[in-house]
Amino acid sequence: MSVLVxxxxxxxxxxxxxxxxxxxxxxxxxxxxxxxxxxxxxxxEDDASKAGQFGINKVLSLKGDDFRQFDANAFGAAxxxxxxxxxxxxxxxxxxxNAKALAPSLAIYAEAALLTNVTALPLSADPFTxxxxxxxxxxxxxxxASASKRVVVFVPNSIGLEESEGGAEVSxxxxxxxxxxxxxxxxxxxxxxxIPLPEAERVVSGGRGLKGPENWGMLEELAEVLDAGTACSxxxxxxxxxxxxxxxxxTGIAIKPNLYVAIGISGAIQHLAGVSAxxxxxxxxxxxxxxxxKAADFGIVGDAFExxxxxxxxIKKFKANN
Ligand SMILES: Cc1cc2nc3c(=O)[nH]c(=O)nc-3n(C[C@H](O)[C@H](O)[C@H](O)COP(=O)(O)OP(=O)(O)OC[C@H]3O[C@@H](n4cnc5c(N)ncnc54)[C@H](O)[C@@H]3O)c2cc1C
Numbered sequence: 001m002s003v004l005v006x007x008x009x010x011x012x013x014x015x016x017x018x019x020x021x022x023x024x025x026x027x028x029x030x031x032x033x034x035x036x037x038x039x040x041x042x043x044x045e046d047d048a049s050k051a052g053q054f055g056i057n058k059v060l061s062l063k064g065d066d067f068r069q070f071d072a073n074a075f076g077a078a079x080x081x082x083x084x085x086x087x088x089x090x091x092x093x094x095x096x097x098n099a100k101a102l103a104p105s106l107a108i109y110a111e112a113a114l115l116t117n118v119t120a121l122p123l124s125a126d127p128f129t130x131x132x133x134x135x136x137x138x139x140x141x142x143x144x145a146s147a148s149k150r151v152v153v154f155v156p157n158s159i160g161l162e163e164s165e166g167g168a169e170v171s172x173x174x175x176x177x178x179x180x181x182x183x184x185x186x187x188x189x190x191x192x193x194x195i196p197l198p199e200a201e202r203v204v205s206g207g208r209g210l211k212g213p214e215n216w217g218m219l220e221e222l223a224e225v226l227d228a229g230t231a232c233s234x235x236x237x238x239x240x241x242x243x244x245x246x247x248x249x250x251t252g253i254a255i256k257p258n259l260y261v262a263i264g265i266s267g268a269i270q271h272l273a274g275v276s277a278x279x280x281x282x283x284x285x286x287x288x289x290x291x292x293x294k295a296a297d298f299g300i301v302g303d304a305f306e307x308x309x310x311x312x313x314x315i316k317k318f319k320a321n322n
Contacts, residue, residue, distance in 0.1 A: 012045030026055025052166035076105030136273030200229030209264020267292025
């Protein structure tokens with residue numbers, strides 16, 4: 001039995017998430033004593049053979065009219081068909097927006113256990129056990145799947161990237177979308193901004209402590225020097241200081257960047273629910289009793305309007321000298 005990995009592309013281009021999924025799959029396959037096979041869906045601009053640098057030797061490419069637009073049901077049906085043809089019992093996806101919609105449909109077609117919110121490589125092969133974030137990432141549980149097939153959706157940024165030499169062999173394959181009900185996309189409203197939040201390695205986020213939308217310039221400047229995406233707390237987007245696409249937390253986007261800088265955010269439990277999985281958290285708040293400091297790796301007690309410009313200058317100087 002092999003491992004299949006969905007190598008997601010965005011308008012033909014691969015992102016870091018794709019290669020992390022390839023690495024996750026090849027390490028899982030190593031643990032299970034089998035091989036990992038990649039699958040791409042849709043027309044490609046980038047070269048899928050790069051999956052070889054992350055331990056995948058074979059990539060199958062599904063193309064055609066049925067696969068021009070993302071459709072969770074259709075992609076689920078087709079991926080299941082490929083998995084069956086390849087004798088795969090473990091299917092790996094990186095938990096992007098699309099993959100989170102695709103995974104349940106795939107699990108139903110495959111009659112597989114669905115293991116979501118996985119935060120590390122599988123803990124054991126038999127029984128197949130994974131570590132998952134639960135209760136909005138406030139806790140973890142180890143979950144074993146007794147089903148003969150499983151769909152594993154891991155949180156992006158869980159294992160990072162390790163590149164090696166190699167190139168995968170890419171060949172075309174075919175699969176049908178069966179009788180899956182199809183979705184037709186009428187209009188696409190793109191999120192504006194330089195770095196989409198779910199993919200950002202670093203995120204600079206602002207709360208009500210910034211007083212008003214006119215003060216976001218300093219936050220954006222810090223984000224620029226850090227090459228970071230920008231986020232905000234719920235009240236900030238509710239008041240239209242920032243777009244809703246930047247709202248993180250329990251009712252917003254859940255993220256797991258390497259660095260999360262929270263400026264003028266109190267650290268309410270609903271906010272932490274979406275950001276506490278970040279690898280390093282830096283909090284800037286003028287109230288030393290702010291709850292966010294309990295979740296912080298580094299904290300600065302001070303007025304954001306003084307601290308943030310100084311921090312930006314210090315980072316600029318550091319970058320210029322290194
Ligand atoms: C069902 C439900 C779901 C929710 N979902 C979410 C969610 O998804 N995301 C979310 O964010 N919230 C969510 N909330 C709201 C949440 O409970 C908090 O009200 C919200 O996170 C507070 O936002 P804030 O920290 O920006 O504002 P505040 O709580 O007002 O905190 C502002 C902070 O800024 C600090 N500050 C003020 N001036 C300065 C300064 N000059 N320099 C530095 N620091 C300063 C203050 O000390 C304070 O800690 C939810 C609430 C409910 C009930």
